[in-house]
Amino acid sequence: MKLEITGFSAGYNKKPIVTDISFMLQPKTLTALLGPNGCGKTTLFKGLCHLIPSSGSCILTSDDGGAPYNLMQLNNRKLAQHISYIPQKSSISASMPVLEAVLMGFQPFLPLLSRTGKFHRVAAFSALETVGMQDFAAHDFCTLSEGQKQLCILARTLVQNTDILLLDEPDSALDYPNRNKILNILRKIVYDNNKAGLLILHDPCTALNHCAQLLLMKEGRLIGSVHPDQDSETVLSEALSQLYGPVQVFRQHNRFFLYPL
Amino acid sequence: MTALVFTGAAFFLSLCTGKYPLSLSELLSGDEAGLRVFQTLRLPRTVMALCAGFCLGCAGMVYQIIFQNPLASPDIIGVSSGASVGAAAAILFIQASPAGITAWAFGGALIAVFFALALTSLTGQKNLTSMVLSGIAVNALAQSLLMALKFTADPEKELASIEYWIMGSLGSITASKIPVPLIVSAAGILLLFFFCQKILLLSLSDEEARALGVPVTLLRLLLLSIATLLVAATVSVTGLIGFIGLLAPHTARLLLKTNSRTTLFLSGLLGSALLLTADLIARSTVAELPVSILTSALGAPFLLWILFQEGKK
Known part of the structure; x- marks a missing residue:
């Protein structure tokens, strides 16, 4: 199972807010989407779910052995069988x-x-x-x-049992111990079921410790991506400094820590 | 607690239905033929009250969930005002018989709702807000049209007929009037129960529902049409009956604390109970009172009593 996104753009009223996004999601892993407020992370999610006008290529190769799905051509119902979207807050009103x-x-x-x-x-x-x-x-x-x-x-x-999970800040409403708990649950779910998760997170530390890939977004574009288990501390620090100002990443006791310089 | 209220409501209903001889007890001691005549009047009337109350109760709950607004009632997209305009036009222009008024009222209600829904899709934004705004617009138009009709009406006879119709009454219900509304109502109610789970999906925001693959616009249209048909069928025969569509769902939710098929059923049952009581009192006083006076007069204290009970716990 893998998801390939190429040249993806989305936005309201014919003006794209996110432009030319390309990345890949691998199975059994969580990917973090990091970026400052207003850079278009939620817009990207909504575009992927066909909730707002979008364009580009979105190919999902599922484990069922069939042909790859071009997600851009599916209607909302079929799309919901492959991608699930968890908003920041549930809107259930009754x-x-x-x-x-x-x-x-x-x-x-x-x-x-x-x-x-x-x-x-x-x-x-x-x-x-x-x-x-x-x-x-x-x-x-x-x-x-x-x-x-x-x-x-x-x-x-x-x-809903979809291959791809899109989670918008799943930890922001939670207290400190529950944040770790929900991310561990998510990691286990994607690992056990061969799914892939894309999470919008605000805390780079959480991202480093739970996600196999970090996508960095700024002003509607992807400015880079890092892999915590492969890249060195220097590479990670440099990449994250592009978003958060000068920061230092270091690894101790097999966990990541980050502090502003 | 639930079972208690449920049984209480059901008992109440059968009590009301069984109160045949009470209001006119002298007739019971009278001749058998007379009693049979009254059965043909009393029975249809009671059955209609049962049916109408149930429809309004159920439809009210559906409206409140779809519009995500506890203050929503069937009037929100113009059913009642449309029906009033239809009835008024029938009284004024064609001096219609009661059957004619019913038909025109039904037509008026459907036209009004169709207008509201058409306006919504014309704006291009098929969300809840635009639907509510369209409803407000249609209601305003209908009200001004109604006022214009009332203005041109003859104050002696026609105006009185219009006002009396708007206040709602079960007094003119005979056996011949029952079959059509009963069949339409039964069909509509069954459909609503069938779609109960889908109705709850509309309590989500449009985005979240679409992300679950729910065809939001289509579903909303479908369910609104069914609920509107129920209300239109009821109101065109009885005239406007206020407050039940607002009160019954609230009370049902207050008692059961959730939204489910049972709540829908209880909402209908409470609507029936309220209307039956109101009608009973309406026909027992000196003159035949319009029933809306009593639905509000009875309904409000009842709601307060329930709130009081809940607050005590």
């Missing part, structure tokens, strides 16, 4: 049980006239177990904390 919210993940596979059944409920429950929220299955979704909601939406994404 009270409903958590399990019902998780069941929404099956929608890309259900025609308009059909409903979820017993099989789906069982799968949804086991997705909740993977994220540790099984005790909340009957609780009202709207009464959960932001972090708990994030975990439930992650369960929904698991149920």
Whole structure:
């Protein structure tokens, strides 16, 4: 499984906000998308999901042995079977049980006239177990904390079972211990299921420690990419300094640390 | 708690339905033929109240979820005002029989909603906000049209007919009027229950729903059409009945604390209960009162009582 994006542009009202983006996502890994506020990270995600006008090439080679999918030609429903999008905050506005919210993940596979059944409920429950929220299955979704909601939406994404996961700041609403927890869960999910995850993160340290590839974005373009397990500390420091000002990356006890100079 | 309320509502309904001889107990002691005549009047009326209340309750809940607004009611895209204009036009221009008024009211309601939906797609932005704004525009147009019609109406007879129709009443329901609304309502209600899970999908933002592959615009259109058909079918026969479409879903949600098929059902049931009670009182006083007066008068204290109960816990 791999995803190849070439010359991708997206934007509102015919004016592209992100231009000429090219990168690759490898299976079993998380990739981080780093960049200052307003540089177009969320716009890129929305473009990939066909929520805003976009152009370019987006080829997904799946493990099912079939022909590669040209994602730009798929309609929203078919696209949702291959790419799932987790926004920063869930927009569910009506009270409903958590399990019902998780069941929404099956929608890309259900025609308009059909409903979820017993099989789906069982799968949804086991997705909740993977994220540790099984005790909340009957609780009202709207009464959960932001972090708990994030975990439930992650369960929904698991149920959607797509090759590619796009996560918009999955850790920003979480408290300190839960940040690590959700990233570890994500790493395990993509590794065990041969998926690829692209995460918008704000903390470069988190990115260095959990992601196999860091994509650096500035003003709508990709200015570089680094691989923490292959590149030296100098290369990493130089690359990240382009985004964050002079910073130093160093490695100790097999973990990365970063501080501003 | 849920079961208790459920049973209570159901019991209440059967009580209302069974109150045949009560209001006119002297008739019961009278001749059998007379009683049968009243069965033909009382029964259709009660059945209509049951049906209309259920439709308004269910449709109200669907509107509130689709528009993501707890204050949404069927009036939000112009059903009621469209129906009023249709009815007024029928009374003024063709001196219509009750059946004619019904037909014109139904037509008026559908035209108004069609207009609102067409406006929405003309703006190019098929999101919720533009739908609400179109509804406001259509409502305003319909209201001004209605006022113009009322102005030209003969104050002695026609104006009174129009106002009385708008206030809503179940007094003129006979057996012949029942079949069509009943069939349309039953079909609409069954469809809503069938699509209940899809209705909940519209509580997401457009973006999040589309990212799940949900055909948001199509689904919204489909569900709104079904709910609107329910309301239009009801309102064109009974006149405008206010407050039920707003109150019943809120109460149901307050009691069950969630949105599900059960909540939809309870919402319908509470709508029926409220309308049956209102109608009972309406026909028991000296004159035949319009039913909307009572739905609001009864509904508001009931909601307050429920809120009070919930607050105590």
